[in-house]
Amino acid sequence: MRISQTSGIPIYQQIADSFRQDILTGKFQEGEYLPSIRGLAKELKISVITTMKAYEQLQAEGLVTAVQGKGFYVNEQNREMLKEQHLRKVEESLLEAIRSGRLAGISDEELKNMLSELLLL
Amino acid sequence: MNYTDAITGKNIVKKYKNFTLNQPQLHIPKGFTTALVGENGAGKSTLLNILSGVRLDYEGDITYFEGSESMKTEQVKERIGFTAPNDYFFSNWTIEQICQMYDVLYDNFHVQRFKDLIRELEIPVAFGREKTKRRGLFDRRKGSKQVNQLSDGNRIKLQLAGVLARDTDLLIMDEPASPLDPLMRDVLCDKIRSYMEEGDGERSVLLSTHNITDMENVTDYVCIMEQGSIIEQGFVPDLKEKYILVKGDAEQIPAVSGRLFDMTKNSYGFEGILLADHSEEVAGLGLSMETPSLSQICVAVMRNYRKSR
Numbered sequence: 256m257r258i259s260q261t262s263g264i265p266i267y268q269q270i271a272d273s274f275r276q277d278i279l280t281g282k283f284q285e286g287e288y289l290p291s292i293r294g295l296a297k298e299l300k301i302s303v304i305t306t307m308k309a310y311e312q313l314q315a316e317g318l319v320t321a322v323q324g325k326g327f328y329v330n331e332q333n334r335e336m337l338k339e340q341h342l343r344k345v346e347e348s349l350l351e352a353i354r355s356g357r358l359a360g361i362s363d364e365e366l367k368n369m370l371s372e373l374l375l376l
Numbered sequence: 377m378n379y380t381d382a383i384t385g386k387n388i389v390k391k392y393k394n395f396t397l398n399q400p401q402l403h404i405p406k407g408f409t410t411a412l413v414g415e416n417g418a419g420k421s422t423l424l425n426i427l428s429g430v431r432l433d434y435e436g437d438i439t440y441f442e443g444s445e446s447m448k449t450e451q452v453k454e455r456i457g458f459t460a461p462n463d464y465f466f467s468n469w470t471i472e473q474i475c476q477m478y479d480v481l482y483d484n485f486h487v488q489r490f491k492d493l494i495r496e497l498e499i500p501v502a503f504g505r506e507k508t509k510r511r512g513l514f515d516r517r518k519g520s521k522q523v524n525q526l527s528d529g530n531r532i533k534l535q536l537a538g539v540l541a542r543d544t545d546l547l548i549m550d551e552p553a554s555p556l557d558p559l560m561r562d563v564l565c566d567k568i569r570s571y572m573e574e575g576d577g578e579r580s581v582l583l584s585t586h587n588i589t590d591m592e593n594v595t596d597y598v599c600i601m602e603q604g605s606i607i608e609q610g611f612v613p614d615l616k617e618k619y620i621l622v623k624g625d626a627e628q629i630p631a632v633s634g635r636l637f638d639m640t641k642n643s644y645g646f647e648g649i650l651l652a653d654h655s656e657e658v659a660g661l662g663l664s665m666e667t668p669s670l671s672q673i674c675v676a677v678m679r680n681y682r683k684s685r
Contacts (some may be wrong), residue, residue, distance in 0.1 A: 265667065267613065293576065297569040304596035310612050324577075370423055 258299055266301055270309035278318050278329055279337060289319060289327045377622050380579035382406040382444045382546055383427055388436035397434075397604040398421050403667055406442065407569060407577040408611075412584040413674050414601030420584040421550055423601070428458035428548040432448055441545065445637070457539030461551040463531060467524035471501045471534065474523070482542050490541035497533040497563065499526070524608070540567060546570065549583040553590055561587075565594040569625040593672045600677050604685075608677045612670060619670035619676065620650045624661070631661055638676035649676035 257272045258266055264270070295306045310327050313319045319327040331340050356366045386400030390415075397419045404410050404427075413421050425431040427438065429447045438446065445452040465474055465510035471494070476548040478485045496500055501521055524532065529589050532555050539547060553561050568581055588598075592612075609619070624632065625645045632639070633647070635657050649668060650658060668676070 262668075265613075291573070291576065293569070293573040297566070297573045300565070300569070301593050302596050302612065303569075303572060304611050304613060 256299070258301070265303050267308040268319065270295075270299070270306060271312045274309070274313055275318060278313075278332065279334075279341075283329045285329055285331045287329050288325070289313075289329070291326050307376070377560060378673050379405040379407065382393060382441065382551060383582070384439045384443055384673045386428060387501050388434060388438065390421070390426060390431070390434040392633040395419065395589070397426075399423065399436075399444070402438075404580065404582050405611075405627050406580050406598075407572075408574075408596035409572065409581040409583070410597040410599060411588060411591055411595040412582065412599050413586075413588055415678060416582075417587060419604040420601055422604075424458075424548055424584055425460075425551045428456060430458065430460070435582065437449065442614070455545045457542055457544040459532065459535040459539055459547075459549045459552055461532070463466045463523065464530075465523045468522055471499070474538065478513070478538055484545075486541050489526045490537055491597040493537035493645070494534075495538055497537055497560070499530050499533050499537065505602075506584055516641075517655065529557060529560065532556060533560065536564070536567065540571065545575065545579050547579075547581045547583075549581070551584055551586065553583075553585055553587055558590075561590050565591065568594050588674055589671045595670065598670065598674070601663065601673055602678060602681045607681050615670075615673055616667050618652055619668055620652055620655060621666040621672060622650045622658070622663045623666070624648050627660055628663065632658055632663070638680050649673070649680075 256270065258269055259369055260266070262269070264313060274289060276285070281343045282287070289295075289310065292310060296303045299306070310319065310321070314321055314327065318332070320330055321327050353366065361369075381403050383402065383404040385399060388397065390397040395417070398414065410425070414420050422431070426434050429452075432447070439553050440446065440452055440601055441455070445455070447453075448497060469477075475490055476575060478490065479487055523534070523663060526534065526635075532552060536549075539549075551566055556564060568583075571581065572579055576622040583591070588595070596610050597609070598604045598615060601607070608615075619637065620635065622632075625646065626641075628644070629641060629646055631645070635654065636648040637648075649672065650663075650665075655665075
């Protein structure tokens, strides 16, 4: 996990994003516990409250469950549904890009080229 | 945020000739690191001395560990570690004597851990070899240094080694970072995080600091003190939502004047702190908005307090 202090994205958000990805890609298995809040804070050299906030966000998203005195474990994920949700998000973002492109008079061909080039990044 | 109290205080009052500490309510959260911030003479040391049991001449009630203990109970001092910015060892004592003193004073002091910490914190002292027990813990031929031969930084480190070599549930530290170099401040922060991890939510730290920037990555909860009372407090993420850092150009100054919580102008524009509750008042002015650092929040709160006083 790479934490940037200067990216403008809050650190708790960066941690939540990283774990979310690990959970959705199956790096964390169902029922597996995330690192302890204070253990992770120590590893990443950040405050306890920051990791706590990251875990609370994952809990609010339904990805993990808190157990008193034991920590946070990964919930059973409905992967198909989650994938569907993410696909919809991607579709929306692409549509927005297309709309912006049309407004600026960029041709479909140019847009496709742009996408292919960006995919190489 | 749900939490219980490591320290609960009620109506804490300590009167001096020209200064009064007055804290009607005090809640230091358990399982977190709390930073006490404030200008010189705000009463931070007085408060920490009272909370650590060094000062007993005050009015009010203080309980520890969710109200389960007070300074009157026997075992409470075993559970609290305290470091002070001034010397609290006799200056002609050697490090070895200090080690022995701790061993006598506290049931939960670990000699080996103390020695490891002395090494880790790079306090200049020569140890005797383990096998030659008759020479004791420290090698007298190389000389066990006396406290007055140590620098300010090393004296603080000696105190840190002393409290960390004990099994405690609460550390109270008055300006632990000030005399330390940047490398050792980093070590201090690591030590605090390890302490918290080993406690798994049962341990708490309360420290005062002038250098909140250095301690931001270890601070969970902040209390800002002015003139003997805490004037603002909260968990860091909550404060960072409450206060917004705004910047703008010189032309925008008249429009925002009086609407910001704190503002500093320069020839080219201004920078200030806006209360999130008031953000709609400046909407549409095209100000740039950012999350402030903990230091920026503290400065704004202290300046605003002085202005309104």
